[in-house]
Amino acid sequence: MSNTNNNQYYVPQLAKWPIVGSIGMTLTAVGAATYMNNQLDSPIVMYLGFATLIFMMFGWFGEVIKESESNMYNPQVDASFRMGMVWFIFSEVMFFAGFFGALWYVRNMTVPWLGGEGTGVFTNAELWPGYEGVWPTNGPGNIGGKFELVDPFHLPLINTVLLMTSSITLTIAHHALVDGARKKVIGWLIATVVLGAIFLFFQVEEYIEAYQHLDLTLKSGIYGSTFFMLTGFHGMHVTLGAIMLTVITVRMIRGHFKPESHFGFEAVAWYWHFVDVVWLGLFIFVYII
Amino acid sequence: MNKQKSYSSSSLKKLLWVALGVLVSGSAFAKSSLNMTQGVTEFSKIAYDLHMIVLWICVVIGVLVFGAMIYSMFAHRKSKGVTAAQFSHSTTAEIIWTVIPIVILIIIAFPSTTALIKMEAPTDADGKSITMDMTIKVTGFQWKWKYDYLDEGISFLSTLKSDSNIARQIGSGINPTTVENYLLDVDHPLVIPVDTNIRILLTANDVIHSWWVPEFGWKRDAIPGFVNEAWTNVKKVGTYRGQCAELCGKDHGFMPIVVNVVSKADYANWVKSQKGEQEVAEVKNNTQWSKAELMSKGEEVYNSQCATCHQATGKGMPPAFPALDGSAVVNGPLDEQIKTVVFGRAGTAMTAFGSILSESDIAAAITYTRNAWGNTAKDAAQPKDVKKIKNS
């Protein structure tokens, strides 16, 4: 049913991609679980799942883009997409909030208690005598052995500058898009992607440094756990954001988006700013204090 | 198998008869209690009183609300030919039924707060923190309790009594009602003096447990890696029973707590006899045992300490609990097995027994496992072998 009546809310007739997505998700999950349990020797099923998911995304977004480009969406549909994106980002905020909350709790409650403060007097005296509860720590059991910290004012500082800058370049691109200066948009978008890529490169550098020279690993007690989980999930989000930016750039080059309607662009921009803000939180709470 | 079947079908019938009896007379209720215990400590009385206060408040609110509703259901039904009123709000009413509950809640909040402070930060009449007369450390294990009298240096394990343990197995054919204190009895009860402020420190070795004797009025979690503090002062001599109250794995239902509260004099005697026993145990750790001695002691230790997981048959419950019958470790070098038992396996249910069993008990259990069932290691472990590994 072609529904090009712009006054009517566009309701697609059939959706073939969701079921593909569910299958992809299940393959990924089952593949990862069996691999982690050593029930399978290789994560091949998981890769298959990933591939299915990527295939699904291309198909699904492709369909949406096609519909969007052929003017099947009226402003109300656009608003639905916007709300969807906003609330999706809110859910991501809560995901990170869980980890930040965990960090807050161990630093301000658990570790001092283990060190004998407050209600922890007997905990320290009976179970962990001699342990001083100061952050950073890998716990009274010295799990993972001695480690050193990443110096916040080298790579992390550079990375902060990179991400901040990328938010600015992206905003410039957005303004240019509203002004209809397409060449300019593409240029600034590429700059943003490049900045994101350099960020990721440095992040990998930092991990290598941590593992090889600082003895700081995922297994370095609670410090290593919080450090790598927070920065790791953030890194995954940057990667995702960078891929989305690349797609947007390609679409730009192909002539998509209009100055007055470019939801896809905005969604990615919101996402990128969100990732940026999370980094600021990380820089302050994980690296500096 | 047959026996079990006949037991359960006959007792099923019996229970159905009981059900009928209850239905007719209501008399069977006499045996089971309907309400929270008043207990034997100041705190348990407070908890009971709070419970009753709120219960009655709720009953009164309930009667009013449900009463109004039921009245309305009879008075305002269409079949009576009423026509529906069309009012839809009343600010006065809304304010009333917001304010009254607030007042009720404030009234409840006062005694609750005092009670909580009493438990968590106890003070005497002058507002000074009360002093504790003795300290007992309670450690939860899968699935037993360990009690350390920190002032006396006494310590022992407390596990489900064997008659209950045998009766509870599927197909045991034993009717639980014939077992005295079914599931609520242990081999070594905790013994404490009456009228004494006792600080209880709680921790666990593997997973979270929770120490609860209803008559004392509280339960508190025993968390691995942390020590929780609680206290009690029991006013009445007697035997009090409780259970672990936090899911801790398959035998969570089978790690009861028994506390013997005795007079201060009896307590002093008990301490003396306990110390005597401890000296005997020390001697045992320093002697050479014959293999026969090790085997018979080992069977006893094995059945009380190891069989919950590895089963009396040595077959275990794979994959969670490996079989020891035929195990490569049990049939391999002696030192390796001693290490496994003394240090346990981190991250699994296999506890580090080095810190909870005596060296002679460990040696005996190991010797038993190496020579029981189809195992053919033929060698024996001596307490000194265990000591060597423990200190390595």
Add this chain to the structure above:
Amino acid sequence: MSHADTHSHDYDHDHKPKGFVKRWLMTTNHKDIGTLYLIFSLAMFIFGGALAMIIRLELFQPGLQFVQPDFFNQLTTMHALIMVFGAVMPAFVGFANWMIPIMIGAPDMALPRMNNWSFWILPFAFTMLASTFLMDGGAPAAGWTLYPPLVLQGGHNLAFAVFAIHMLGISSIMGAINVIATIMNMRAPNMGYLKMPLFVWTWLITAFLLIAVMPVFAGAVTMLLTDHYFGTSFFDAAGGGDPVLFQHIFWFFGHPEVYIMILPSFGIISEIIPTFARKPLFGYVSMVYATAGIAFLSFIVWAHHMFSVGMPLGGELFFMYATFLISIPTGVKVFNWVSTMWKGAMTFETPMLFAIAFIILFTIGGFSGLMLAIAPADFQYHDTYFVVAHFHYVLVTGAVFAIVGGVYYWIPKWTGNMYSERLGKIHFWWSTISVNVLFFPQHFLGLAGMPRRIPDYSTQFAEFNMWSSIGGFAFGLAQIFFCIIVWRTIKGKGTTKATSRVWEGAKGLEWFIPSPAPHHTFQDGAPVNDGHLAHVSSH
């Protein structure tokens, strides 16, 4: 109300896609997706209920007769996970899908393709979760609360359970986003926020709760995963972590989660009561505020599940007081329902019966909740059957009764057939009596000292357990009977055709379209005049 007849849109071109795959697997239609959710939920209810029946069978008498202790723990855990995430939550999403677009005059949900995906993740996720029963080491057995370190001892199931939970979370979040976008963006002109039916309001707030807490839960189980498989130390004191940290995160999710399971029930009850009292809902605006108030408070009470972990005194006091406060908005709701009935002209069809039973029995569950909130008394109640009684009163006679009442209320609209009132009434009385035999004695068991999550108990608890089991079997059979009633209604056996209005006192947009509701409704927008609305009296 002749307005229905004068609607100008043509409902006759139904355009149902042909063929099973297209109609159900690839559907974007909110009604079909709603139907899928409801059927799935019923299937899960039977599955979860069957597990509960084994639990009650084992607890029928003291001694172990049928299952090994470890398997018992698997049953308890899976019973709860399936009931909560498989039966109750999807049922509400099913109602949301069916009713919200109709109630607000929208052509469909805002994001129809994503709607399909939200649903079609569920069967996969639950297959994965249920498959753990067949694995080495069995299903998760650490309780639905998944406390470490115990849960980390589980065998292969952990990774599967965690990934299944991730998938459920993704599904719930997408579903919630869809509900929010639909309500905020798709209302017909003139359908102002304060004209929306209360069911829509409660779902709007529920959706917000879902988006706020499901990701936190996902994060918590991710930490379990890395602790088990990748050597992190979140919940291990030796590494500076803390098992109690998990409990905080879990209950930050878990407490709002229980309100996720009750707020839509409040919405359903608020639709049913005015209809059969033939009187506008009393205190509509205060109902909206009360719902929002409950939702807000639900974020700051979580540690009332953890009074026995040894929190500092200040924390215990704070969480106790905060929990008290929830009684106030909840009370407002109860009083408003009673006032709605007051001076109405009531009839007692099956939906109304379930709604009335809901009010009484949910309130009883709420009262025991208030008792649990008193920390010093909770030191006694905690982890006993008193808690089990509490939450089954709010969940079974609360959430499930509201769902069942809602099904009776709207099934004529869904199927076009009137269910058999006689059978419905039998089902009601059978369920209501047996459910009290099932759960009321559990209060006594808890007070007498029976811990929860145990497969066997000492003999003093025998009588009440037997009662509870008998009630359980009877209640279970009643639900089979319910399935039969639903089946007969769908098939039109022994039923009459439903009119579009269905209930004499019914108001709201859904009653102005034919029964069964056509495949597509309001494609050109719905004209809403205030006469359509259930709750806005002329003020």
